Amino acid sequence: MQVPPFSLSQQINDLGSDLEQAVLEVLRSGQYIGGAQIQLFEQAFADNVGTRHAVGCNSGTDALILALRALGVGPGDQVITCAFSFFATAEAISSVGAEPVFVDANPDTYLINLDQIEAAITPATKALIPVHLFGRPVDMTRVMAMASAHGLRVIEDCAQATGATWQDQAVGSFGDVGCFSFFPTKNLGAAGDAGAVTTNNDDVAQTMRELAVHGMPQRYLHTALGYNSRLDAIQAAVLNVKLPLLSDWIDKRRALAERYLELLADLPGITLPSDEDGHSWNQFVVRVNCCAPSDSLGQPESSPSAISSRHGLPESTSRDWLKQSLQDNGVSTIIYYPIPIHRQPAYDHLNLQSGSMPTTERLCTQVLSLPIFPELSELAQQQVVSVLQQLLNGSVPAAPAPMVA
Numbered sequence: 001m002q003v004p005p006f007s008l009s010q011q012i013n014d015l016g017s018d019l020e021q022a023v024l025e026v027l028r029s030g031q032y033i034g035g036a037q038i039q040l041f042e043q044a045f046a047d048n049v050g051t052r053h054a055v056g057c058n059s060g061t062d063a064l065i066l067a068l069r070a071l072g073v074g075p076g077d078q079v080i081t082c083a084f085s086f087f088a089t090a091e092a093i094s095s096v097g098a099e100p101v102f103v104d105a106n107p108d109t110y111l112i113n114l115d116q117i118e119a120a121i122t123p124a125t126k127a128l129i130p131v132h133l134f135g136r137p138v139d140m141t142r143v144m145a146m147a148s149a150h151g152l153r154v155i156e157d158c159a160q161a162t163g164a165t166w167q168d169q170a171v172g173s174f175g176d177v178g179c180f181s182f183f184p185t186k187n188l189g190a191a192g193d194a195g196a197v198t199t200n201n202d203d204v205a206q207t208m209r210e211l212a213v214h215g216m217p218q219r220y221l222h223t224a225l226g227y228n229s230r231l232d233a234i235q236a237a238v239l240n241v242k243l244p245l246l247s248d249w250i251d252k253r254r255a256l257a258e259r260y261l262e263l264l265a266d267l268p269g270i271t272l273p274s275d276e277d278g279h280s281w282n283q284f285v286v287r288v289n290c291c292a293p294s295d296s297l298g299q300p301e302s303s304p305s306a307i308s309s310r311h312g313l314p315e316s317t318s319r320d321w322l323k324q325s326l327q328d329n330g331v332s333t334i335i336y337y338p339i340p341i342h343r344q345p346a347y348d349h350l351n352l353q354s355g356s357m358p359t360t361e362r363l364c365t366q367v368l369s370l371p372i373f374p375e376l377s378e379l380a381q382q383q384v385v386s387v388l389q390q391l392l393n394g395s396v397p398a399a400p401a402p403m404v405a
């Protein structure tokens with residue numbers, strides 16, 4: 001059996017006729033932009049997150065851009081975020097003309113290191129963007145306390161964490177704005193690109209709504225330079241079918257994560273993610289710190305990547321060896337993310353040297369995401385576990401490399 005890192009085929013089978021019906025209805029209605037499906041989804045999603053407003057838009061990236069613009073973030077402003085995230089978090093900051101200021105990751109949670117935020121605050125700091133990376137909630141109690149002490153806005157990047165909670169409250173309901181992505185691999189996926197912003201602030205909601213439609217509060221009156229970032233009616237219809245199933249899917253992700261944690265607990269060579277209440281397990285990310293067994297010695301064929309060596313990044317031989325060996329045994333995995341944001345060629349101009357974010361840089365050489373999605377069968381998960389056991393029980397643990405910043 002080949003185990004994919006993610007697959008929609010079982011879900012499409014399960015939802016088949018409901019999804020097809022919903023999409024066909026939109027198609028036949030001729031109402032492709034705006035309309036009842038959008039309103040229905042925005043209301044249901046706001047209720048799900050527990051905010052007064054949810055505004056649909058074209059993607060999670062646009063959600064971040066709309067939030068930044070509605071909160072007045074622009075040229076001359078700094079926005080603090082984590083160097084260990086998907087590129088879009090920083091890209092959104094740059095695209096509104098502000099400057100991303102990176103903070104290193106916490107080695108235990110992989111999330112923004114809360115102990116290092118205050119040192120990064122300057123008079124130009126306008127906002128914080130904590131990222132609920134891999135579906136794990138950031139400690140929003142601490143983030144909101146810091147933000148209010150320093151008069152900063154908070155935009156939660158919830159792209160990977162739809163359905164996650166911090167102290168029993170949904171992520172996306174703590175900050176000024178919550179930004180969600182419905183990219184197909186996220187916890188709640190559309191059939192294409194889609195996103196939403198959530199907020200309790202009426203004015204911010206209205207501004208985001210207008211910016212997403214050419215800064216147009218009423219037809220052909222343009223009060224701001226916005227752009228076009230609407231949620232399509234077909235995507236809203238798909239999301240309306242799927243949203244009621246979200247909490248069930250999160251329960252299934254949790255059950256799979258707990259099973260991995262139990263079955264892989266004593267395996268040498270990998271460090272498991274710590275469990276956490278409210279984690280929505282969009283990814284199950286282990287750190288690989290073994291050496292390849294001596295008979296498969298040294299240089300794995302897939303390593304090092306030309307790009308990472310060109311940019312002076314360390315090679316990740318044992319991780320790449322494990323990834324390739326899993327692949328050879330029918331288990332596909334993904335590396336989120338091989339290159340930290342501050343070391344991406346697009347940010348060369350920031351001049352952030354190798355070594356400036358040591359925990360993030362090390363995570364990028366060690367992380368490996370094991371297959372996890374609600375429909376992953378017990379049999380398939382057992383195969384992942386068995387292959388890992390076979391590969392790692394013969395492995396030599398590397399000399400302990402402390403994860404200190």
Ligand SMILES: *Cc1c(COP(=O)(O)O)cnc(C)c1O
Pocket residue numbers: 059060061062085086088089131133157159160180181182183193194195
């Ligand atoms: C996916 C993702 C985004 C962007 O969402 P899109 O819908 O793909 O534009 C932003 N931030 C993070 C952390 C993500 O994982």
